[in-house]
Amino acid sequence: MLQLKKLALTAIAGLFVANSVAAAELTVYTAVEAEDLKRYAEEFNKAHPDIKINWVRDSTGIITAKLLAEKNNPQADVIWGLAATSLLLMKSEGMLEPYAPKGVENLDKKFIDKSTPPTWTGMDAWVASVCFNTVEAEKLGLKAPKTWKDLTKPEYKGHVIMPNPNSSGTGFLDVSSWLQMFGEEGGWQYMDALHENIARYTHSGSKPCKLAAAGEIPIGVSFAFRGAKSKADGAPLEIIVPEEGVGWDMEATAIVAGTDNLDAAKTLVDWSITKEANEMYNTGYAVVAYPGVAKPVKFFPDNLLEKMIDNDFEFAANNRKAILEEWQKRYDSKSEAKS
């Protein structure tokens, strides 16, 4: 009997010890690639072993939908690694807790929310690019396009594929960048011409590049990160950065308003903008928020940083609905883009 009691006591004590190791648990929503998540948590726990991260990961669209659906009953403590355009939506719903992380002044201004205190901080940029399959292009006698405008040439008819902005964040950043670069009217004119050449619109942003890599369609409008990965896998790809400039979005971090673990959430966000964290982001992304950290990433085009447009996120967020409606009216009602 006595022994049993002792056993129970040790067990209870054991529970307490175990608990004190992970003092706080954070539910973190993210759209970061699955293969990177484990590494992110490990690096963070090196500095803060007392905070345990429970990831909830999905693609950008689904995580955004999930967060908005849970608006009145948030499940997340922190959002770490979601498109800034999505975070702006949450911000306008009052779902984010304004907080200036320690050392935020070290970051590139482009990567910080303009409010004071900021509601989100950027991690890395996610830049549009064109994936070009050299083997298939040679078979078809296609030259590599140099500019966005090149893609509207008749020779590329049916050989270009891009994501549907209505379902893909990458698709939307392309459309919003064209509208910003070529102006409202010029942007739509450009897309009218491009539409003639598009084989079809995909649901996801990485699929055009994967399809280009597989030779299904030789030219895929996608993003640089995906192109570099496919190239590393052995696909005969050239990653083209169109000369006019390229749209981009960033992965960003924010605290969800109303979290029970505000202190732990702040600790995580503080760490997420440190130099170490940015070095960690750099393994996959060529452009990160902390100036001077980024080392070139294999297979990434060199001129990417200078070609990034001065993206107006507020414009993109506030006009998103109108742009998508217009897009849908113009291009989605055609049953099938004939190739």
Add this chain to the structure above:
Amino acid sequence: MSVTTPDSLPNERPVKLKLGRDDLMMRGFILVIALYLIITLAFPLYAMLSKAFSTFQFDLSQIEFQVSDESGKFDGTILSAAALNEQLNAIPEDEMATSSDGRLSLTPLFPDFSFRSPVLYKIRGTTEDVVYLIGSDRVSGTDWREVDSNTFRRIVLRPVQSFGLSNFTTYFSTPSLFRSIENSLFISIVSTIVTVSLAFAFAYALSRSCMRLKGVFRLIAMAPILVPSLLPGIALVYLFGIQGMLKEGMMGESIYGPYGIVLGSIFFTFPHAFIIITTALAISDARLYEAAVSLRASPWKTFWTVTIPGARYGLISAAFVVFNLVITDFGLPKVIGGQYNMLAVDIYKQVIGQQNFEMGAVVSVVLLMPAFIAFAVDRQVQKKQVALLSARSVVFEPNPDRKFDRICFTYCSLVAIFIVGILGVCQFAALIKFWPYDLSLSLKNYNFDVMDGGGWEAYGNSIKLGLLTAFFGTIVVFIGAYMVDKTRSFRAGRGLFQFLAMLPMAIPGMVLGLAYIFFFNDPNNPLNAIYGTMAILVIVTITHFYTVSHLTAVTALKQMDGEFESVASSLKQPFYKLFTRVTVPVCMPAILDIAIYLFVNAMTTVSAVVFLYSTDTALASIAVLNMDDAGDVAPAAAMGMMIFYTNAAARIIHLAVSKGILKRTQAWRLR
């Protein structure tokens, strides 16, 4: 003793018995399971319907301004935004209706507005709950805010929520959305006609010829039921895509679009049509054929006057089942639909792509319509079905006919090649390193853990979901069916239950899934805790596949005479003893059938669970979808084939177990 004729079967026992403890308990059970269906089916649907009518509108009467002169001085005049708009008509009425994400710029209310001008503006809401954005900052309340012109152009008004029909008006005035209805109907009708014809010919060949390998053909025809509906889409891309193995076969047409959807639909609906038509053909009466021969009717005439009328109810049933499956399927058009919009994909695009839950609910309501109509018509037809097989019928036995048998064999071989080919292509694609550039074999595509979709864990989750669904689903369904079938009187309760049990058949999985978000993710719902867990996936899957399981159970129970209950009660045995000692063992084959049906469907379903899974509960079928979506087509094929093998293995185990159990529990059937 009353004499019963087939036309006037008594609905109730002639003598009304006093309610005993058993009856009360059974009624209690009915109510509990009915309550389960109300919570998991009726309430979520209601939540979804109310979402479809929840509209968002800009309300200009909520906003007031003050405008300064060039030097920045205000004279205190307060302008109402609504009044300004009435004067200028700057923002037309139809732009006031919007979605939950709507934003309205206010500068059109000031025709001479320029962002360079030195004029200052003050803005405030008239009530506390007005929300507008300055840039992306959310502002609410009735305090005046002063901004310069350049900031003023960054101010946008947010909508207020109300109830009405404006979502439907928006839907029907958006051509691209409206077109989906046409597309969905067109694809479903074409697929239905083709599938039912093919399946009929196949079933006809199997039941009316003496060809060889009938068993093999039957097995192959059932195979598509074991894979997710999007798998044929992936195979078709490998076959007829631009880098496809047989791309010349498309003769310049694109497989992405109607061709692909119809071909894939034929593949995945074939077994459903085949089962129903086989049953219909099996009950033909040889005497009718003898009569036809003695009347010197040509085989052609016999076919149209004997075979087809005998099978017509089966054909109609099969047509409706196929139609419903195609119009509500979402995986296949998503994979191979290209720009061809279909209703089920629209729901996904609205909810996942644009976070427009209200419009998703509207499309769901639209999608419910055809499914509901098809369902209602089918029910009517079923009622008309009378017993063709009377005690005096003679079972039709085909006679060998070399020419006819050879034709049948060739036809069945072609269909079998199509089915096996689709599966084979997927397996082949899964083992190729990098199609079409590196054709060496590798297992690289099975390294699911480095891809989107949840990895091997998702596969484990799927098996878990399958087992849990099979276990709990079978218990709920069978007990429910037993109570409904064997309870005496209590018509209202039984009627309600019967209706609830038939309803899931008419509800597309997508719609059910969306309804579950609205219902279970409501913070005021005490069941909120199950949101994001395995439990909600199990519940939604059981509900989604409730009807067929219920019908299977009822059919088995109907075979048992009500006398059992009478004997048990005269021996003073409580019903649960009878239930466990007699009913369950006798119905064991049906119970196992329900379990395997639920397991297989839980493994392959995409539509109902796509909105409900969370990171910890990612599923293999969803992983197929997500990997394909991300462009990892070969791994998607690999995962799809894993589902196939798992289901095939489950079927084999089911067969073995059934055999063993049949030996023990069904010995009484043999004399």
